[in-house]
Amino acid sequence: MRKIKYANEYQLMFNLLNADPQSLLMDWNIDDAIKDYFQDFVAIMKKLFDIKVASQVQYYTTLAIQPEKVGSSHVLYPHHLPHFINSAEWEFDGSSVSTSPPINFVLYVPTQSQSPLYIASANTKDAPLVETNAFSIPQWGGIVVLNPDQHSPKIQTNSQTNVRIYKLDSKEELEGPMNVFLEQMRGLLGVKTVELGAAAEKLLPGFSFTYAGSTAGITKWELDRLTRYTTVKNVGDAISTLNSLITLIESMENMVVLDHIRDEIMLSLNAIHKVQQILSDPLAGGVSEEDGGHVNQHDVALAASIAAITAAERAFFDPTMVSLLYFPDEHKLAVYLPLFLPVLVPLFSTIVQEIKKEIQKRKGGKVKSE
Amino acid sequence: MLTAALLSAVAVAAQSTYHEQLALKQSLDGKVAAVFSFQQASPSSSLYHPLAAIANEFGVAHIDFGFSQGKAGACVGLGLASECLPPGLLSLATRLIRLSSLNSSDPDLRWTGLTNALAGTFCASMNFITPKVSAEPKESLRVNGVDPDSNWLRYATLPREITCTENLTPWAKLLPCSTKAGIATLFNAYSLYDADYHSMRVKLQRTCPTPSTCDIKIVQELIVVLDPVRKGHERNINWSLKFLFDREISGLCPLDLDGTDIVLELPASSSGFTFTGDVSPLKVREGLYKISLELGKKLGFGVVHSNSAPNRLSKPTPPVQIHRHLTGYGRERGGINIRINNNQNKPQKVTLLEVIPWYLHLYLHTLKTTTAPIGDLEAAPFTLNITQRYQPSIPRLRPSIIEISTVLPSNSVTTFHYEFDRAFIKYTEHPPDANRGFDIGPASFDASPRR
Numbered sequence: 001m002r003k004i005k006y007a008n009e010y011q012l013m014f015n016l017l018n019a020d021p022q023s024l025l026m027d028w029n030i031d032d033a034i035k036d037y038f039q040d041f042v043a044i045m046k047k048l049f050d051i052k053v054a055s056q057v058q059y060y061t062t063l064a065i066q067p068e069k070v071g072s073s074h075v076l077y078p079h080h081l082p083h084f085i086n087s088a089e090w091e092f093d094g095s096s097v098s099t100s101p102p103i104n105f106v107l108y109v110p111t112q113s114q115s116p117l118y119i120a121s122a123n124t125k126d127a128p129l130v131e132t133n134a135f136s137i138p139q140w141g142g143i144v145v146l147n148p149d150q151h152s153p154k155i156q157t158n159s160q161t162n163v164r165i166y167k168l169d170s171k172e173e174l175e176g177p178m179n180v181f182l183e184q185m186r187g188l189l190g191v192k193t194v195e196l197g198a199a200a201e202k203l204l205p206g207f208s209f210t211y212a213g214s215t216a217g218i219t220k221w222e223l224d225r226l227t228r229y230t231t232v233k234n235v236g237d238a239i240s241t242l243n244s245l246i247t248l249i250e251s252m253e254n255m256v257v258l259d260h261i262r263d264e265i266m267l268s269l270n271a272i273h274k275v276q277q278i279l280s281d282p283l284a285g286g287v288s289e290e291d292g293g294h295v296n297q298h299d300v301a302l303a304a305s306i307a308a309i310t311a312a313e314r315a316f317f318d319p320t321m322v323s324l325l326y327f328p329d330e331h332k333l334a335v336y337l338p339l340f341l342p343v344l345v346p347l348f349s350t351i352v353q354e355i356k357k358e359i360q361k362r363k364g365g366k367v368k369s370e
Numbered sequence: 371m372l373t374a375a376l377l378s379a380v381a382v383a384a385q386s387t388y389h390e391q392l393a394l395k396q397s398l399d400g401k402v403a404a405v406f407s408f409q410q411a412s413p414s415s416s417l418y419h420p421l422a423a424i425a426n427e428f429g430v431a432h433i434d435f436g437f438s439q440g441k442a443g444a445c446v447g448l449g450l451a452s453e454c455l456p457p458g459l460l461s462l463a464t465r466l467i468r469l470s471s472l473n474s475s476d477p478d479l480r481w482t483g484l485t486n487a488l489a490g491t492f493c494a495s496m497n498f499i500t501p502k503v504s505a506e507p508k509e510s511l512r513v514n515g516v517d518p519d520s521n522w523l524r525y526a527t528l529p530r531e532i533t534c535t536e537n538l539t540p541w542a543k544l545l546p547c548s549t550k551a552g553i554a555t556l557f558n559a560y561s562l563y564d565a566d567y568h569s570m571r572v573k574l575q576r577t578c579p580t581p582s583t584c585d586i587k588i589v590q591e592l593i594v595v596l597d598p599v600r601k602g603h604e605r606n607i608n609w610s611l612k613f614l615f616d617r618e619i620s621g622l623c624p625l626d627l628d629g630t631d632i633v634l635e636l637p638a639s640s641s642g643f644t645f646t647g648d649v650s651p652l653k654v655r656e657g658l659y660k661i662s663l664e665l666g667k668k669l670g671f672g673v674v675h676s677n678s679a680p681n682r683l684s685k686p687t688p689p690v691q692i693h694r695h696l697t698g699y700g701r702e703r704g705g706i707n708i709r710i711n712n713n714q715n716k717p718q719k720v721t722l723l724e725v726i727p728w729y730l731h732l733y734l735h736t737l738k739t740t741t742a743p744i745g746d747l748e749a750a751p752f753t754l755n756i757t758q759r760y761q762p763s764i765p766r767l768r769p770s771i772i773e774i775s776t777v778l779p780s781n782s783v784t785t786f787h788y789e790f791d792r793a794f795i796k797y798t799e800h801p802p803d804a805n806r807g808f809d810i811g812p813a814s815f816d817a818s819p820r821r
Contacts, residue, residue, distance in 0.1 A: 022621065022624055022666050034416060057417075057546075059550070096490055097424055160629045161664075162664075
């Protein structure tokens with residue numbers, strides 16, 4: 001499944017991987033590129049996810065795999081691609097102070113000895129090359145392999161150190177990769193194209209349909225579909241999380257459930273009720289006048305569903321809810337039994353013997369007296 | 371955050387810069403000190419750096435901490451006495467900004483968060499630095515350009531921590547070229563951790579011209595003192611990079627656009643020497659040589675002295691000498707004695723900072739400060755005028771702090787002495803390997819004239 005698990009906040013990291021800075025030191029105008037291609041997308045998606053964007057450049061990032069030489073170029077086949085990311089050497093950990101899941105987009109510039117590097121679309125020998133020279137990793141991010149023009153007039157040489165520097169410009173060299181990243185981002189977030197389909201063609205024969213595009217990277221229909229999908233999915237996930245929480249609490253009798261967990265659960269339940277209320281209203285989807293502004297009820301339901309899943313996960317993943325902290329009955333038995341059993345067994349057997357003796361004595365006494 | 375980063379990208383066209391350099395220095399007794407210095411300056415942009423993210427999250431103006439191991443005395447003969455740190459983990463002069471706009475303006479919470487984040491980044495037990503062992507000195511550890519009234523200062527030490535390869539790897543990973551190019555290619559753990567003294571230091575300065583844009587300057591410094599006399603079979607003071615580090619420098623790091631220089635300082639009074647290797651360093655002046663790194667070209671050179679026997683007898687007298695030791699015997703009570711020799715012909719203004727853990731109960735009435743002239747051992751010592759600031763300890767909550775400011779007379783020996791009782795502590799509060807004893811952090815001696 002390509003879509004990344006829903007989270008309220010994501011860390012989006014653009015990485016420029018320079019495998020051979022000694023031959024050609026790559027730099028990029030990423031701040032302008034983010035502004036030109038991603039700013040609008042991130043702003044529109046604000047009601048669904050809070051996306052924090054950062055960038056980093058890594059150097060001497062060599063591949064762990066060896067591409068095959070085909071003619072004068074090097075080709076990576078699909079069976080190479082799962083091992084493309086060299087997790088041991090490359091740094092994709094994301095921020096050390098944030099717990100939001102990372103999404104990484106990588107612009108990879110190969111070494112001189114592996115240039116130019118292309119990606120084939122199938123594992124066969126004469127398979128055509130992928131046009132965008134890019135591939136995506138499900139639930140992780142995407143990679144574009146860039147083969148810069150080694151003789152570009154834009155390359156500047158540092159007079160003191162003879163280092164050749166190539167700065168990628170937002171409107172020129174970065175346009176292709178950034179558009180590919182945007183497409184991969186849509187896949188990662190679960191944006192699906194919305195089309196009327198074959199049924200519409202049958203209903204209105206003779207008409208042709210053109211769908212309006214969007215400069216932001218997502219159309220209003222796609223955003224609407226994603227909103228409704230996310231709302232329903234979040235509510236489903238919140239309910240299943242709460243169910244798991246109940247199972248966990250019921251499995252351990254000694255478990256202490258603190259007050260703030262109860263508050264989170266109530267919050268989640270109220271939010272789920274609110275979503276159900278809004279969505280079961282036949283007039284839902286309309287625009288309501290709240291506080292003087294136009295508020296789409298679907299957006300209100302979305303916000304409530306986000307609150308529901310966040311509260312449910314906060315309750316379930318609370319550090320005090322770990323079942324290992326509490327002793328199940330088997331553990332208690334295992335600890336106390338070896339201590340007390342050797343003492344109790346002789347005690348019981350002696351008591352039983354004493355009782356038997358008493359009974360014998362009584363019986364004997366009775367017989368005697370008779 | 372996105373709009374803030376973009377605003378700054380439009381307004382500021384400054385680039386992030388990187389510069390590294392290596393200074394090698396040899397003393398007459400043969401010891402070679404290598405000081406690797408890496409400086410990164412990045413203006414506010416979307417560029418991510420782990421330390422910058424930590425500094426922004428906890429509202430830090432200045433961080434200075436170091437890991438070190440070995441005898442700092444090895445540095446004295448090499449003129450690095452103020453750079454070398456005592457063994458263990460030292461968190462000097464970390465300043466948290468007094469900002470009410472942050473989520474939590476409680477400095478202790480931010481300090482704990484900061485040490486935990488740094489512990490994760492450097493794979494070190496920095497998370498043991500809690501407000502329980504931290505001090506807030508009022509007189510010492512002032513940094514130029516940082517206003518003490520606008521931020522909180524924190525100082526803490528973990529003297530028992532051991533530095534090893536586990537700390538070097540994440541430290542080196544913070545460098546742009548890592549250990550793949552530039553002077554960092556000399557980082558061979560076998561050589562570095564066999565040295566007489568080694569320390570890694572991180573200094574971060576964060577200035578915010580506007581509340582949403584912050585410029586970060588990071589300086590990483592690694593100091594290692596190696597002994598060519600102890601290494602190898604010859605037992606002489608000749609050395610080469612290959613001999614000391616078991617490898618050569620593989621070319622320039624392309625990110626250092628100003629060029630990387632290796633500065634070599636040899637003792638001026640040595641009888642004569644020749645250089646070995648492909649390229650010889652160029653002479654800058656008597657005793658100072660320079661060689662530049664080239665892109666893609668390996669560099670290795672060595673020094674062969676005409677008189678290669680180590681000269682361990684002549685030791686230069688430093689202007690100020692300090693000796694600190696424990697007095698008394700037994701596990702019940704003891705005292706700390708600090709003896710400072712001022713060998714200069716002029717008085718010296720100093721501030722002494724002592725942070726003593728809570729389990730040693732100090733008795734301030736036993737504090738004696740006496741001074742006597744160096745040459746005249748028969749003279750009766752007289753009491754010195756001091757200004758002192760004392761913070762008593764609260765058991766299990768905070769350490770005791772003594773800050774003494776005074777003027778040392780010229781050519782004098784000054785002694786500070788105070789006594790303590792050891793507290794009776796719970797068995798869980800003893801450190802691991804409790805029979806080895808307890809480690810008390812170093813005292814801090816500040817000789818820069820201020821006020």
